[in-house]
Amino acid sequence: MKRILLLSSAVLLIATLLFVQHLRPKEVSADSFLMDTLVSIKVISSDEPEAKEAIDAALDAMQQLDNQLDRYENSPNNIIYQINQASGKEYISLPDNVLSLIQTALGVSEASQGAFDISVGVLVDLWKKSESEGALPSQSELAQTLSLVDYHAILLGDGNLMLERPGMSLDLGALAKGASADLARDTLLTHGITRGIIDAGGNIVVIGAKDDNTPWKIGIANPNLPGETMGFVEVADTAIVTAGTYQRFYSIQEEQYHHILSPFSGYPAEGLKSVTVLAESSTLADAISTAALVLGPEQGLNLIESYPGAEAILITDQDQVLFSSGAKQYFTLLQEESFYE
Amino acid sequence: MNKGSAIRKRINRWDLGLIVLVLLSALILFAWQQLQPHDATRIRISIDGTESYILNLSEDQVQTYGTTYGEITVEIKDGRVHMLHSSCEEQICVNQGFIQDPGSSIVCIPNQTIIECLGTSQFDGVSR
Numbered sequence: 249m250k251r252i253l254l255l256s257s258a259v260l261l262i263a264t265l266l267f268v269q270h271l272r273p274k275e276v277s278a279d280s281f282l283m284d285t286l287v288s289i290k291v292i293s294s295d296e297p298e299a300k301e302a303i304d305a306a307l308d309a310m311q312q313l314d315n316q317l318d319r320y321e322n323s324p325n326n327i328i329y330q331i332n333q334a335s336g337k338e339y340i341s342l343p344d345n346v347l348s349l350i351q352t353a354l355g356v357s358e359a360s361q362g363a364f365d366i367s368v369g370v371l372v373d374l375w376k377k378s379e380s381e382g383a384l385p386s387q388s389e390l391a392q393t394l395s396l397v398d399y400h401a402i403l404l405g406d407g408n409l410m411l412e413r414p415g416m417s418l419d420l421g422a423l424a425k426g427a428s429a430d431l432a433r434d435t436l437l438t439h440g441i442t443r444g445i446i447d448a449g450g451n452i453v454v455i456g457a458k459d460d461n462t463p464w465k466i467g468i469a470n471p472n473l474p475g476e477t478m479g480f481v482e483v484a485d486t487a488i489v490t491a492g493t494y495q496r497f498y499s500i501q502e503e504q505y506h507h508i509l510s511p512f513s514g515y516p517a518e519g520l521k522s523v524t525v526l527a528e529s530s531t532l533a534d535a536i537s538t539a540a541l542v543l544g545p546e547q548g549l550n551l552i553e554s555y556p557g558a559e560a561i562l563i564t565d566q567d568q569v570l571f572s573s574g575a576k577q578y579f580t581l582l583q584e585e586s587f588y589e
Numbered sequence: 590m591n592k593g594s595a596i597r598k599r600i601n602r603w604d605l606g607l608i609v610l611v612l613l614s615a616l617i618l619f620a621w622q623q624l625q626p627h628d629a630t631r632i633r634i635s636i637d638g639t640e641s642y643i644l645n646l647s648e649d650q651v652q653t654y655g656t657t658y659g660e661i662t663v664e665i666k667d668g669r670v671h672m673l674h675s676s677c678e679e680q681i682c683v684n685q686g687f688i689q690d691p692g693s694s695i696v697c698i699p700n701q702t703i704i705e706c707l708g709t710s711q712f713d714g715v716s717r
Contacts, residue, residue, distance in 0.1 A: 279703075286696045286703065288714075449696075450717035458713065469717035475671065475688035475695070477715060488716040495681050495717065524716055 273443070278303045283314045283428055285449025291436060292443040292458075302439030306432040306446070313428050316346060317420045319369060328418050332369065336414030339405050347407060349420065349427050349531065356535040357399040360551055364539035365511040369417030370396045375509065379498040390514040397511050426489055426534025429453040433530070450490060453530045457484035469494075471521035471563050479561075479581040487530035491537035492522035510542050519544030520562055526578060527558040536560075545570060632670050634663060635703045646670060646689070646706070656700040663704060675700060 276299035277290035289306055293299035312325070319328040331340045342350070356364045374393045378385045385393070401412035411418065420427075429448040433455055436444055443456040445464060454464040463484045467477035471494045481488060493506035493516070510517045523540045527533040536555060540548030545564050552560040552572045559575040569581065634642045636656050644652065646668050653662045659676025669687040677699035685695050692710020696703050 281698060281701060284698055286698070290713075445713055447714045450715065452714045452716050454713070464713045465711070467712035467715040469715055473686055474684065474717060475686040475693065476690070477712065480712060488714075490716045492717060495684065496679055497684065499680070 274299075276300055276303065278307065280307050280310075282307065282310050283425055283448065285425065286447075287428075287432075287449065288447040289432060289436070290445050291441045291455075293441060298439065299441065302436050302441050305439060306435040309431050309435045310428045310448070313345070313431055314424070316343070317349075317424045317427075319417065319419055328420060331409055331411060332417045335411035335416045337410075339403075339408040339410040341408045345431075347404075347409075349423065350402070350404065350409065352529075352531055353420070353423060353535060354399060354402065354404070356532070356539055359554060360536075360539035360543060362399060362511055363542040363547075363551075364422065364535055365397055365399045366418050366420055366422070367397050367399055367402055367411065367416055368422075368509060368511055369419035370415060371509050371511070371514060372419050372421075373417065374514075375498045375505070375507075379500055382501060384500055385514070394511070394514050422491075422538040423531050423534040425449055425451040426487070426530040426532070429487065429530040448530075451530060451534060452488040454483060454486055454488075468524050468561065469522070472567070477582060478563075479579055481524075481526060481561075481578040482580075483526060483578055485528070486526050487528065487533045488524065488526055489530060489533035489537050490522055490524040491534075491541045493517070493541070494521065508538060508541055512542075517542040517544075518565065520548060520564055521567075522563045523548060524561045525552065525558055526560070526575070527555070533558065630668075631707045632665070633703075633705050633707055635705070636661075637701045643707075644670075654702075656702060658699050658701070661697060661700050661702055670704060670706070671695070672697065672704065675702075 273292045273294045274296060275290055275292055276296055277288065279286060279288045287310060289303045291299045291303060315323060315325050316327050318326060319332055322329050327342060327346050334340050353366045371393050374385050374389060396413055396416045401416060403410045403412055425448045429446045429451050432446045433453045436455060441455060446453045452466055458464050463482040465480055465482050466488050467480045468490060470476045470478035471492050474494045491508060493508060496507035497504040506516045508517050520541050523537045525533040525537040536551060536558060540551050540560065543551055545562060548562060549570055549572060552558055560572045561575055561579055562570040564570065630646050632644050632646055636654055644665060646665055649666050651662060651664045651673060653660060661672060662674040664671055664673040669689040671687040672682040672695055675682050675697050677697055682695050682697035688695055688706055690710065691706050691708025692712065694703055694705045
């Protein structure tokens with residue numbers, strides 16, 4: 249009798265442990281090829297079906313935004329394509345979400361005095377053409393193209409928009425992934441998710457903390473060896489976005505020209521290899537990281553300081569590591585001293 | 590009657606055997622979990638979301654795979670892996686260079702290919 253009691257207690261204990269294990273929050277994740285990149289979403293939840301539903305909803309929302317912002321695809325929902333087609337001709341009505349994005353972009357254009365400019369589409373097209381023809385753009389081509397890159401000529405009306413000059417072209421590539429990651433976060437929050445991480449091709453947004461006492465640990469790519477990390481930040485409820493000169497290139501006459509183009513010179517920006525921004529909004533972090541990279545070390549740092557709540561880690565062309573005033577508290581450097589300022 | 594003999598009387602050798610069995614089972618389960626490979630020495634190549642190949646990072650090798658959109662060539666050298674060639678236009682995957690840390694990955698969008706170093710990463714994500 250005593251033995252049966254002992255055995256029953258052991259079985260009951262094991263069953264209780266298994267049940268508790270089942271109730272423990274689990275990691276639920278999914279990947280999808282979206283926006284010309286790999287998007288990964290991972291959430292921590294004790295309700296697995298609800299978590300899967302939330303992730304699916306977030307990926308759907310990202311896909312819809314991608315459809316709206318892709319300037320190359322002619323589809324009924326593609327607002328940017330329609331705006332570009334109507335440049336110099338007519339106003340196009342904007343959905344609220346696109347209006348809000350363009351307002352954010354124009355705000356960063358003002359703050360950076362044009363270093364960030366979403367009317368850069370025609371310049372991007374020129375460099376793509378140069379790559380396919382195997383010859384650098386000529387000075388006259390650059391001058392002609394830069395006359396069509398001007399955020400002042402993006403005319404915002406009452407819920408609508410027109411590009412003032414024919415031939416102008418919007419390209420929201422410099423903040424589309426950031427906006428998409430923000431949208432995914434908002435969708436997950438609406439579905440009751442309180443802890444998770446969204447990785448939109450290296451644009452990261454973390455929701456909550458990893459657990460009650462542990463922040464998320466996010467590596468920052470080494471611009472000299474992009475497959476490795478040069479350090480990490482430990483954060484909660486934050487977007488972490490890096491603009492770098494080491495990922496996408498135009499290959500012309502066996503030379504590589506990085507893809508972040510200066511709206512001032514028309515050439516790839518110089519002075520910084522990467523800018524990593526921490527901010528509440530991924531959209532803003534995406535835009536100001538690009539703007540800072542175009543502005544260079546000194547003015548770039550000043551721009552970041554002008555945004556309360558934003559912090560940044562900048563790597564110069566000489567491998568100096570520069571920090572905004574509050575960034576050091578989040579950051580740990582992994583590389584050797586020579587990398588450091 | 591002292592305390593020791595009272596306990597001995599309540600727990601006979603069958604009870605002791607049962608306790609030892611439960612403890613031993615727990616120990617074996619723990620040891621099994623600990624001895625699972627942490628996989629820092631292997632990579633997985635996923636193509637088109639359907640095919641998947643596991644390669645050993647300790648064996649230097651060059652492998653070429655066909656994809657729906659073209660072809661990729663992966664090289665493993667000195668415990669690290671990189672995309673040696675890719676038929677894609679932008680060459681982002683090739684430019685990324687070598688990876689070796691568990692959890693790190695190289696992605697080629699046009700070829701729908703992911704190369705991952707298996708194992709638990711020290712990071713929850715990497716901003717790039």
